[in-house]
Amino acid sequence: MMAEDNERWIDPQRVESYIQELAQYGAHGETGVARLVYSPEWVAAQDQVAAWMEEAGLRVERDAVGNVWGYLDGSNPQHSIIVTGSHIDSQNPGGRFDGALGVVAGIAAAAALRERHGQPERTIGVVSLVEEEASRFPTANFWGSRAIVGRIVPEEPRRLRGYDGVTIAEAMRDAGLDPTRIADARRDDIDTFVELHIEQGPFLEQEDVPVGIVERITGYRQYLVTLEGAANHAGTTPMDLRRDPMAGAAEIISGVIDTAHRMGRPCVTTVGRVNVSPNERAVIPRQVAFTVDARSPDVAQRETLLTRHEALMHEVAERRGLTLTVRVDSDRLPVASDPELVSIIAAAAAEGGVPAMVMSSGAVHDAMQFAEIARIAMIFVRSQEGISHSPDEFTSARDAAAGTEVLARALHALVYQS
Amino acid sequence: MMAEDNERWIDPQRVESYIQELAQYGAHGETGVARLVYSPEWVAAQDQVAAWMEEAGLRVERDAVGNVWGYLDGSNPQHSIIVTGSHIDSQNPGGRFDGALGVVAGIAAAAALRERHGQPERTIGVVSLVEEEASRFPTANFWGSRAIVGRIVPEEPRRLRGYDGVTIAEAMRDAGLDPTRIADARRDDIDTFVELHIEQGPFLEQEDVPVGIVERITGYRQYLVTLEGAANHAGTTPMDLRRDPMAGAAEIISGVIDTAHRMGRPCVTTVGRVNVSPNERAVIPRQVAFTVDARSPDVAQRETLLTRHEALMHEVAERRGLTLTVRVDSDRLPVASDPELVSIIAAAAAEGGVPAMVMSSGAVHDAMQFAEIARIAMIFVRSQEGISHSPDEFTSARDAAAGTEVLARALHALVYQS
Numbered sequence: 102m103m104a105e106d107n108e109r110w111i112d113p114q115r116v117e118s119y120i121q122e123l124a125q126y127g128a129h130g131e132t133g134v135a136r137l138v139y140s141p142e143w144v145a146a147q148d149q150v151a152a153w154m155e156e157a158g159l160r161v162e163r164d165a166v167g168n169v170w171g172y173l174d175g176s177n178p179q180h181s182i183i184v185t186g187s188h189i190d191s192q193n194p195g196g197r198f199d200g201a202l203g204v205v206a207g208i209a210a211a212a213a214l215r216e217r218h219g220q221p222e223r224t225i226g227v228v229s230l231v232e233e234e235a236s237r238f239p240t241a242n243f244w245g246s247r248a249i250v251g252r253i254v255p256e257e258p259r260r261l262r263g264y265d266g267v268t269i270a271e272a273m274r275d276a277g278l279d280p281t282r283i284a285d286a287r288r289d290d291i292d293t294f295v296e297l298h299i300e301q302g303p304f305l306e307q308e309d310v311p312v313g314i315v316e317r318i319t320g321y322r323q324y325l326v327t328l329e330g331a332a333n334h335a336g337t338t339p340m341d342l343r344r345d346p347m348a349g350a351a352e353i354i355s356g357v358i359d360t361a362h363r364m365g366r367p368c369v370t371t372v373g374r375v376n377v378s379p380n381e382r383a384v385i386p387r388q389v390a391f392t393v394d395a396r397s398p399d400v401a402q403r404e405t406l407l408t409r410h411e412a413l414m415h416e417v418a419e420r421r422g423l424t425l426t427v428r429v430d431s432d433r434l435p436v437a438s439d440p441e442l443v444s445i446i447a448a449a450a451a452e453g454g455v456p457a458m459v460m461s462s463g464a465v466h467d468a469m470q471f472a473e474i475a476r477i478a479m480i481f482v483r484s485q486e487g488i489s490h491s492p493d494e495f496t497s498a499r500d501a502a503a504g505t506e507v508l509a510r511a512l513h514a515l516v517y518q519s
Numbered sequence: 520m521m522a523e524d525n526e527r528w529i530d531p532q533r534v535e536s537y538i539q540e541l542a543q544y545g546a547h548g549e550t551g552v553a554r555l556v557y558s559p560e561w562v563a564a565q566d567q568v569a570a571w572m573e574e575a576g577l578r579v580e581r582d583a584v585g586n587v588w589g590y591l592d593g594s595n596p597q598h599s600i601i602v603t604g605s606h607i608d609s610q611n612p613g614g615r616f617d618g619a620l621g622v623v624a625g626i627a628a629a630a631a632l633r634e635r636h637g638q639p640e641r642t643i644g645v646v647s648l649v650e651e652e653a654s655r656f657p658t659a660n661f662w663g664s665r666a667i668v669g670r671i672v673p674e675e676p677r678r679l680r681g682y683d684g685v686t687i688a689e690a691m692r693d694a695g696l697d698p699t700r701i702a703d704a705r706r707d708d709i710d711t712f713v714e715l716h717i718e719q720g721p722f723l724e725q726e727d728v729p730v731g732i733v734e735r736i737t738g739y740r741q742y743l744v745t746l747e748g749a750a751n752h753a754g755t756t757p758m759d760l761r762r763d764p765m766a767g768a769a770e771i772i773s774g775v776i777d778t779a780h781r782m783g784r785p786c787v788t789t790v791g792r793v794n795v796s797p798n799e800r801a802v803i804p805r806q807v808a809f810t811v812d813a814r815s816p817d818v819a820q821r822e823t824l825l826t827r828h829e830a831l832m833h834e835v836a837e838r839r840g841l842t843l844t845v846r847v848d849s850d851r852l853p854v855a856s857d858p859e860l861v862s863i864i865a866a867a868a869a870e871g872g873v874p875a876m877v878m879s880s881g882a883v884h885d886a887m888q889f890a891e892i893a894r895i896a897m898i899f900v901r902s903q904e905g906i907s908h909s910p911d912e913f914t915s916a917r918d919a920a921a922g923t924e925v926l927a928r929a930l931h932a933l934v935y936q937s
Contacts, residue, residue: 302755319754323800334907335789335812336737336881337720340780347790351772358766362758371753372765373800375807380792382741382810382848384908389793392800394753430800463754489752490802 108454110213110509113502119205120197120501123149129194133492134201137263138190138232138244139167139272146189150204150229157212159227165285166248167231167278173211175224175516181292183515184475185210185508186228188245188467193236196494202482202501203297204229210509214516221516226291230467237263237272244269246470248286258283293442293515294471297480297508299496301464303487311500312457312507313481314446318472319367319463320403320435321396326353326414329424332379332387343385347377349421350389356413357393361406367461368397368406398435398461436469439476442511446478449510455503464489480504480511526872528631528927531920537623538615538919541567547612551910552619555681556608556650556662557585557690564607568622568647575630577645583703584666585649585696591629593642593934599710601933602893603628603926604646606663606885611654614912620900620919621715622647628927632934639934644709648885655681655690662687664888666704676701711860711933712889715898715926717914719882721905729921730875731899732864736890737785737881738821738853739814744771744832747842750797750805761803765795767839768807774831775811779824785879786815786824816853816879854887857894860929864896867928873921882907898922898929 126146127136136143147169151161154171162170175182187203207227214221231245232238238261247253258270258280270280305313330344354372361370374392395410397403411427418425443459450457460481468477482504485495544564545554554561565587569579572589580588593600605621625645632639649663650656656679665671676688676698688698723731748762772790779788792810813828815821829845836843861877868875878899886895900922903913 300755301752303757303760321754332909333905334719334882335791336739336787336814336883337718337905337907338787338881339721339784340776340787341784342721345776345789347772347793348776351769351776351790354765354769355773358758358763358769366757366759369754369756369758371763371801371803372769373753373795373802373804374798375765375793375795376798377791377793380794382791383789383812384791385789386791394801396754463756464752465754487751487755489755491750 109506110217111209111502111505113498116205116209116501116505117498119153119209120201123189123201123205124197127191130492132197133194134191134197135194136189136191137193137237139276143190144276147229150189153208154227157208158215159211165278165282166245167276168245168249168286169229171208171211171227173215173221173225175221177222180223181290182224182226183293183512184226184228184291185295185297185512186230187296187298188230188233190232190234190236192234192490194492195490196492198299198494198496199301199489200233202299202496206297206505206508209505210512213509214513218513218517222518223516225512225516233467238269239264241269243467243470246467248283249288250470250473251287252470252473253283289474291471291475294468294475294477295442295480295508295511296466296468297482297504298466299489299494300481300484301487301489302484304460305481305483306485306487308458310456310458311483311503312450312455313460314443314450314457315462315479315481316438316443316459317398317461318436318466318469319396319398319461320400320433321394321431321465322407322429323431324393325390325428325430326393327388327390327426328418329388333385335383335385338385344422345385346389346423347386349417349423350391352417353414354391357395357410360409361395364402364406367399367463368402369463370395370406370410396463400435403435433469436472436477438478442476442478445514446480446507446511449514450507453506453510455507457507480508527924528635529627529920529923531916534623534627534919534923535916537571537627538619541607541619541623542615545609548910550615551612552609552615553612554607554609555611555655557694561608562694565647568607571626572645575626576633577629583696583700584663585694586663586667586704587647589626589629589645591633591639591643593639595640598641599708600642600644601711601930602644602646602709603713603715603930604648605714605716606648606651608650608652608654610652610908612910613908614910616717616912616914617719617907618651620717620914624715624923624926627923628930631927632931636931636935640936641934643930643934651885656687657682659687661885661888664885666701667706668888668891669705670888670891671701707892709889709893712886712893712895713860713898713926713929714884714886715900715922716884717907718899718902719905719907720902722878723899723901724903724905726876728874728876729901729918730868730873730925731878732861732868732875733880733897733899734856734861734877735816735879736854736884736887737814737816737879738818738851739812739849739883740825740847741849742811743808743846743848744811745806745808745844746836747806751803753801753803756803762840763803764807764841765804767835767841768809770835771832772809775813775828778827779813782820782824785817785881786820787881788813788824788828814881818853821853851887854890854895856896860894860896863932864898864925864929867932868925871924871928873925875925898926
């Protein structure tokens with residue numbers, strides 16, 4: 102049950118109006134948002150976030166990659182800081198909530214704490230992060246959080262090129278930032294990062310619970326698999342003489358999907374992208390390339406899944422006389438939340454009267470990057486039908502406020518002297 | 520064994536020099552040809568063909584779609600005519616021999632008969648046909664032969680648009696032809712059509728025989744299969760809740776290829792084209808569309824193959840909760856050659872000392888269209904490694920001359936009083 106309204110720290114109207122107003126920057130159709138990093142609409146949205154932070158009584162700073170920080174300074178500057186936040190860049194187009202809700206929830210929570218409890222002992226930082234989605238620069242995901250943890254390599258700014266042909270260094274300059282200063286964004290003063298985010302999946306809705314507490318973020322490996330055979334005439338080449346990469350690709354795609362299905366929840370494998378060459382109706386293809394995205398939040402299950410996938414790729418290619426190239430584009434072990442943080446968040450939910458369940462995250466998030474330098478946890482908020490990365494993404498104002506309530510109470514437990 | 524050189528009717532040098540010279544029109548790299556119908560290089564090539572026909576003593580006419588006809592007029596104009604020929608348009612790029620060899624072989628054969636035997640009783644027509652490949656206009660294949668048999672429907676000239684955006688009516692006008700007169704190309708005076716063509720497959724090479732006599736041209740059905748499911752996040756959607764069209768497509772693609780392989784020669788099934796939407800690495804696709812091209816020269820085997828393919832498409836889609844759309848883009852029963860023509864060609868090969876085997880054609884050809892109005896047969900010439908629709912396509916001058924020898928002797932049997 103929700104706490105009585107007079108016990109709530111968070112005004113649902115405040116969170117809702119932030120979401121609605123932020124959605125005007127890069128608005129796409131009725132409910133969508135296309136707000137690509139370093140674009141004029143993204144710059145205007147970050148300015149709006151900074152203005153809201155100032156209105157909420159936070160001290161605003163911007164770092165070298167364009168992350169906006171708002172601080173509710175603590176009375177004891179010795180302590181390392183407690184950070185919350187998420188990203189405001191969107192898919193192209195995406196919805197209003199992915200990322201954005203975590204930023205505005207952080208501002209609303211810090212504002213409520215200041216109004217209700219005054220100055221904390223430890224400093225709270227609310228951060229609005231840069232380019233989580235990689236929707237403008239295909240391989241620049243987690244750009245803002247990677248800068249903070251020091252995982253951007255020196256060539257990246259000049260090398261990473263967006264779908265529009267512009268390098269990320271050029272885009273940074275267009276947004277008034279100096280790409281030679283990226284290393285300045287690195288921090289070593291963060292104790293804790295708590296990210297609030299919409300679930301982007303169906304579990305909370307299926308369990309009829311508004312809030313999830315993430316104890317583990319999935320590990321994953323993403324492959325680009327390329328099979329090469331011999332292109333030939335579709336009518337005149339007998340089946341038994343073909344080296345058909347389409348036959349091999351279909352067998353591998355069927356197999357990896359079936360493997361993940363049989364291994365059961367929570368592991369998942371997706372083939373989202375296929376490119377065929379020459380892609381002609383009456384020509385046996387020369388080459389078929391496809392992606393495999395395999396995930397599990399369980400370390401051992403992830404290993405089993407990947408071992409089976411890779412064994413299948415090699416077996417099929419060898420049996421069919423195809424040349425196989427397997428490129429690993431990203432690879433990450435599961436990240437565990439800090440158990441004490443999970444307990445603090447669970448207690449905060451109970452105090453606030455917000456039903457919550459402990460779960461794992463199948464999506465990846467900025468919190469994974471922060472895990473390099475701080476203890477982390479996440480708060481999930483129910484997504485309607487689990488839809489995400491789409492203008493149809495929706496989270497009710499009531500659920501958004503419930504998640505923010507849990508965030509505020511958890512931050513309270515972390516930054517005020519008890 | 521080949522006949523002694525002094526017994527040969529055909530000069531290999533003549534056929535070879537025609538091929539080499541024709542390959543200069545639309546030359547692509549060292550050995551390729553990109554000669555799209557109604558293009559300036561195609562117009563120039565047809566003019567060259569017409570010039571060679573005149574040099575060979577044939578009476579030249581052009582019909583309403585641009586087919587070039589060269590006649591060796593017979594002494595008895597009552598008789599319907601005996602036609603040979605093929606097409607000079609190419610894939611983009613293709614090789615020097617596909618189509619072109621049949622045209623120049625026809626000219627060389629008619630020239631040799633005139634020089635050696637004088638006026639025939641029945642008229643021989645040598646025809647250089649328009650747009651067999653559909654390499655400029657995706658659905659205009661057999662444009663020239665369809666005009667002759669009256670299978671071009673009235674909307675087609677305005678409706679069919681090339682990869683370059685031009686309608687075929689506009690392209691005809693650019694080549695000096697009047698698209699409103701297409702019906703004038705229709706004929707009802709053809710008794711026999713014998714097409715010489717490269718094999719485009721590996722059988723003759725494997726059997727070490729230079730010439731094939733086609734007793735049957737494959738039947739086929741070409742499908743566009745579209746599966747729709749629910750797009751969703753690759754990380755957060757459990758396998759058991761997915762409606763993943765990629766999983767369904769892979770299962771169907773594997774299945775149809777396996778079915779054709781298990782049913783054995785001569786049936787073949789090819790999936791040459793796949794298009795995925797949205798085609799993103801971390802998104803379960805909303806839609807996967809793919810082509811299925813299934814062929815057999817045997818009527819009953821073709822039916823069994825198609826029945827199995829269609830049953831699988833429906834079963835997989837239903838079991839996986841996917842919306843299935845099956846569009847049949849083309850559908851054609853096998854076409855049998857005339858048995859008497861097959862015997863005449865076999866006798867001609869024996870007379871000329873050219874080793875030949877009776878076989879079926881897995882590729883489709885203009886001869887299939889002529890079967891609507893005439894008895895048909897085909898002469899195949901060995902292709903190196905079976906490669907076709909590629910600049911790597913190759914047929915030796917010796918094999919090209921051997922095929923032309925058989926054609927000339929078969930035509931002799933058909934048009935001269937014995």
